[in-house]
Amino acid sequence: ASAGAGIMTASRYTYRVPGGPQYQASGSIGYKTRAHSFMASVSRNFGDAYGIGAASTVSASGAWNWRRPGSLWAMTANVGYMQLQSSALANGASWTSVAGFSRRLGDHMSMSAQYGYYRLPTYGLLLAQNLSEDGVSVSLNWSPTPHRNNQ
Numbered sequence: 619a620s621a622g623a624g625i626m627t628a629s630r631y632t633y634r635v636p637g638g639p640q641y642q643a644s645g646s647i648g649y650k651t652r653a654h655s656f657m658a659s660v661s662r663n664f665g666d667a668y669g670i671g672a673a674s675t676v677s678a679s680g681a682w683n684w685r686r687p688g689s690l691w692a693m694t695a696n697v698g699y700m701q702l703q704s705s706a707l708a709n710g711a712s713w714t715s716v717a718g719f720s721r722r723l724g725d726h727m728s729m730s731a732q733y734g735y736y737r738l739p740t741y742g743l744l745l746a747q748n749l750s751e752d753g754v755s756v757s758l759n760w761s762p763t764p765h766r767n768n769q
Contacts, residue, residue, distance in 0.1 A: 640664030
């Protein structure tokens with residue numbers, strides 16, 4: 619967990635940023651069993667990393683991984699949410715989700731496949747209403763160091 623405060627001062631802006639002290643806070647928690655790992659986090663920051671003049675950014679994420687010790691297979695899934703509070707956005711919410719699996723093929727090789735879906739914020743300055751993307755990724759991976767065989 620963390621907490622803090624600061625003041626945002628813009629040298630130039632299209633949309634007015636809030637004046638005075640702003641707070642930010644975050645927290646994370648994780649849990650691991652023999653084969654599963656879970657993680658969740660949430661944060662609130664003032665401003666935004668994109669420079670569009672958001673007053674604050676709220677984000678949350680969660681992840682799950684599965685790999686039984688000694689198994690050649692692994693699975694993973696994660697989801698993320700971000701809300702930008704800004705007059706530049708009609709709806710400043712965005713979502714991401716990814717799910718996939720991997721399989722070790724030898725001491726140095728593995729393969730993986732993932733599906734991802736992304737829903738981006740609706741910008742008030744654009745006419746686009748459905749800013750979403752999805753896709754599949756398949757990869758063959760090589761590592762110069764051998765995989766450890768966790769028993």
